[in-house]
Amino acid sequence: MGAEPRRDVPGGDAAGIAAEHLADAVEAALVDRAREGDAAAFAALVTMHQAAAFRVAYVLTRSTADAEDAAQDAFVKAYVALDRFRQGSPFRPWLLAIVGNESRNRLRARGRREGLADRALAAIRGGSSSATSDGTARPAAAAPSPEIDVLVGETQAEVRAALGGLGDDERRVVACRYLLGLSESETCAALGIPAGTAKSRLHRGLRRMRESLEAAGVTLEAGP
Amino acid sequence: MTGERTDAIAVDPPVERLLATAATDATWPATPDLRSTVLERIEAPGAPDLRPSVLTRIAGRAVGSPRRARVLRPLALAVLLVIAIAGLAAGLGYGLPGLDIRRVDETPAPPGAPLGLGSPAPLADVLALDEPRILLPGALPPPDAAFERGVGDRRIVTVAWRASPGDPVLEDTDLVLTLMAVPGTTAEPLISKAAGPQTRVEPIDVDGDRGWWITGAPHEIMVLRSDGEVGVLRAAVVGDTLVFAREGTLYRLESALGKAATLEIARSLKRP
Numbered sequence: 001m002g003a004e005p006r007r008d009v010p011g012g013d014a015a016g017i018a019a020e021h022l023a024d025a026v027e028a029a030l031v032d033r034a035r036e037g038d039a040a041a042f043a044a045l046v047t048m049h050q051a052a053a054f055r056v057a058y059v060l061t062r063s064t065a066d067a068e069d070a071a072q073d074a075f076v077k078a079y080v081a082l083d084r085f086r087q088g089s090p091f092r093p094w095l096l097a098i099v100g101n102e103s104r105n106r107l108r109a110r111g112r113r114e115g116l117a118d119r120a121l122a123a124i125r126g127g128s129s130s131a132t133s134d135g136t137a138r139p140a141a142a143a144p145s146p147e148i149d150v151l152v153g154e155t156q157a158e159v160r161a162a163l164g165g166l167g168d169d170e171r172r173v174v175a176c177r178y179l180l181g182l183s184e185s186e187t188c189a190a191l192g193i194p195a196g197t198a199k200s201r202l203h204r205g206l207r208r209m210r211e212s213l214e215a216a217g218v219t220l221e222a223g224p
Numbered sequence: 225m226t227g228e229r230t231d232a233i234a235v236d237p238p239v240e241r242l243l244a245t246a247a248t249d250a251t252w253p254a255t256p257d258l259r260s261t262v263l264e265r266i267e268a269p270g271a272p273d274l275r276p277s278v279l280t281r282i283a284g285r286a287v288g289s290p291r292r293a294r295v296l297r298p299l300a301l302a303v304l305l306v307i308a309i310a311g312l313a314a315g316l317g318y319g320l321p322g323l324d325i326r327r328v329d330e331t332p333a334p335p336g337a338p339l340g341l342g343s344p345a346p347l348a349d350v351l352a353l354d355e356p357r358i359l360l361p362g363a364l365p366p367p368d369a370a371f372e373r374g375v376g377d378r379r380i381v382t383v384a385w386r387a388s389p390g391d392p393v394l395e396d397t398d399l400v401l402t403l404m405a406v407p408g409t410t411a412e413p414l415i416s417k418a419a420g421p422q423t424r425v426e427p428i429d430v431d432g433d434r435g436w437w438i439t440g441a442p443h444e445i446m447v448l449r450s451d452g453e454v455g456v457l458r459a460a461v462v463g464d465t466l467v468f469a470r471e472g473t474l475y476r477l478e479s480a481l482g483k484a485a486t487l488e489i490a491r492s493l494k495r496p
Binding site for chain 1: 235236237238239240242243244245246247249250251252253255256257258259261262263265266267413414417418419420421423443444446448453454456457458
């Protein structure tokens, strides 16, 4: 459906490109209308981008409930901030930056809550707390990785294992680029990192994945 | 907004291909209906003004420079004062020349009136319009109400049929069918882009015109106007929808009758 994240495919057929340009022109018109306070136009933008926003939030928060709240808040904040949106620039990276911020805020808040509960429990039991020194727990370490969980097919086992072997930072960049189909700038915006950092994490992540896949006996052509 | 579509410089094509295949088969959790909740929040009555800058902009546009404001403010106050005095006089029974105010217990409203379809309009008037050109289904009796919103190429005309006893109804209404007509057309990418994960879109043929049968979650329809502008048609009623364009007019049927019957109705549309 239309709300699926778009893929960066160089080339492509003329009809597809024309359709994308038409959709982009419409998106620009919708943004203009929404800036004038047209709620229906903004609702159409929400429909167009809700899947991408929710999935990015899901990758970052690792919880469907938090992802829903974060994406919803991000859309409302985007509406409020539309006057600050630079006219003529792409809407989705700007929106995903807000989604990313909301998701990270939510993750931090959850970490603080869990850390507090953890320390309280430790105090009651007289044992030691497993919270970190700054009072945050480790939701990221404790929770499963959603970008791995979505790969459920048997044929995906090798990719799943290779992706699971990456560090959080590398895995998120790889997930944004290839599983969510985000562009480079959308990835940077969603993760709140500069382009150079995204590039180096992507290179490192793919190199490590190649090593894992080859070690697992998957036949791959030579690397770059 | 496609400026970066070519930023995908291959890093490791074989690994990237594996990831691309994995992405195709990935099973993401269902996307919740954010559209409704966001719309509710930004439009909630009594909610704080989410767009303060809009007011500033409108006020700035309307009033302009401080000097202009100094002239316009007393004028606005004078107008308000006249209106208030006229209202007070009417309330006390002192009619103004040429003005006769009568109190009634209830104003009769046409079916569909509370749905925000526009101002009620005589059916004959909307049928006489060339833009948009309204068609009526030969398979049905004349509509029970007609509504009009906007002017010129922004005019939207809707006709509505009240449900008879035993008929299915559109959610939260006493209507069985509405037919909206608006100058313009639409296209596949616009329909599919505006459809969320909970919306199903099925291409359909309406007597040689490309159409779409849309079911599931509420949605907006984007309309391409002849001047290249894009309009957004918002659903006033929630129901299954048949959309198609013919000769410069976009038709939107919101129906409680199901696909087959609605398609039959659409195929019987003709100039009355």
